[in-house]
Amino acid sequence: MNHFKETQQGGIIGISLFILIALVIIGYVFKDDVEGLSDRWFYLFVLSLLFVFAMFSDFKxxxxxxxxxxxxxxxxxxxxxxxxRISSVKVVRNKWYYGWGIRYYGRGWMWNYKGFEAVELQFKDRKSTFRIGSGKAEELKECLNTLLSEG
Structure with missing residues (x-):
């Protein structure tokens, strides 16, 4: 049974990559035959950016x-x-300098796409925590607490 579902799109990661791809393409179109710049390297670079964009286009x-x-x-x-494996769940606010993406923030790992709200998981078998960035942090916490009380 599906208890919770959230898809986050259009975060700073996606917007930044889109702007970067657009700037690279515009720069290439208006280049003045820069020596040493072959079409092959340009296409490889754009394909690499598109791959990174696809990798981080959303967060489910x-x-x-x-x-x-x-x-x-x-x-x-x-x-x-x-x-x-979870012992407790709480809603937290990430500091701005924790950033976005997948990263270690000092007390554990964090997967975050946009915004600062997150759910922090404390595990039974280890001291480190795990944070999940969410636009629906309170709803996610309630869902997890319901599952923990049932199990």
């Missing part, structure tokens, strides 16, 4: 069958967390 958080499923973009970066 789904809770199904007592598992938290996290996935960036096309799914090459994904994580599965068994709810039974």
């Amino acid at each position: 958080t789904v809770i199904v069958d007592n598992k938290i499923l996290l996935k960036y973009g096309i799914g090459l970066l994904k994580k599965e967390i068994d709810v039974s």
